[in-house]
Amino acid sequence: MSDVRILRAEADLLRAYDIFRTAMVGLPHLGAPTVGEIVELFEPGRTLGAFVDGTMVGTADSTGGEITLPGGARVPHAAVTHIGVVPTHTRRGILRALVGAQLRAARDSGDVIATLRASEATIYERFGYGIAGSSASWEVSTRRARLRTRSDRPVRLVDVDSALCARIHAAAASDRPGSIDRSPQWWAFGRRRQQVSTAHPGYLAVCGAPGSEIGYVRYRPANPDTWFGADQRTVIVEDLVAADADTTVALLQFLLSLDLVDRFVFAALPVDSALPWLLTDHRAARVLSVQDETWLRVLDVPRALAARTYRGSGSVVLGVEDQLLPENSARYRITPGGAVRTDDAAQIELDVSALGSVLLGGVRWHQLADSGRVRVLDDAAPDAAEDLFWWPRAAFAGFTF
Helix, strand or coil, X not given: CXXXXXXXXXXXHHXXXXXXXXXXXXXXXXXXXXXXXXXXXXXXXXXXXXXXXXXXXXXXXXXXXEEEXXXXXXXXXXXXXXXEECHHHCCCCXXXXXXXXXXXXXXXXCCCEEXXXXXXXXXXXXXXXXXXXXXXXXXXXXXXXXXXXXXXXXXXXXXCCHXXXXXXXXXXXXXXXXXXXXXXXXXXHHHHHHHHCCCCCCEEEEECCCCCCCEEEEEEECCHHHCCCCCCCEEEEEEEEECCHHHHHHHHHHXXXXXXXXXXXXXXXXXCCCHHHHECCHHHEEEEEEEEEEEEEECCHHHHHHHCCCCCCCCEXXXXXXXXCHHHCEEEEEECCEEEECCCCCCXXXXXXXXXXHCCCCCCHHHHXXXXXXXXXXXXXXXXXXXXXXXXXXXXXXXXX
């Protein structure tokens, strides 16, 4: 049996940092933080350690913030990360103890939803997480790319500055379902990666007057060692944040003005990005890959269902089952006016991981029904649920943590 408890001592946080890196095997080494540096990387009270015979063998971490639901409501959210168990103690129930304790603590503290980025796709469904949103990597050929419209907004190069980026990102908060806050700890990890990495540090261009910036783009060469003489010079766009469509055009306009670039790869854009529609040649942009991004765990089902907006007409009764947080297990009637508990018979039965998949509108009900992920008790119910939960913009957060 393992003993799971909150880590507060700097020495324990340093050990947790090492455990996660060891468990993940292939992550870049960010060096050994000092005691003073480690406190910047973990939010107080949110890092857990699992101990066996007094030795820490596993850890789990999260940061607080808010997540946007369909309709624009924002609810308390836990960004879950740094989950790992040392190789000598895997498959002993330690991960289950860690994640169970973390979910309970997050709910008890008032978080409504938790999300994570999964290192493996088969682990987290058993803990109630479901895939709720995807991210796409896009390629743009500069030879063919011409923007349909132009922007007069000024764009300038500045030194890479995480504080400036953090301020712009917070001010340009997206209304897309699934968008979440970037915590101070996330920015601190980014600074650390930049300090210790041997890769090209990259560039930062911002849109707007000094002090009133409304967007930025961070980019770097993909192949700096062979840049001169290369016949396919590629630039990776690591992060693009814009307050509105015109700011997006201004930043793209800047990128396409760069000399010596044959190809841009946008690391993460929504699957329904307007990028190809902004170009006169639609085929100048193409999707390279689509991968699951947001794995969502509903911690407080009544609050989550009540907070989001519904569309369409009619109603549906959902029977939700949650083994880890049984207080969520109940029947809920969903109408365009909201969601309430009910004693009426369920028309669709589902576990909380399936609910996590549909909550943001990013997964279709017929996909779950056709795959057997939900149990349909009324043949008319999936169509009603589809109308109610559908949302016009794809769920997207745009970064990993």
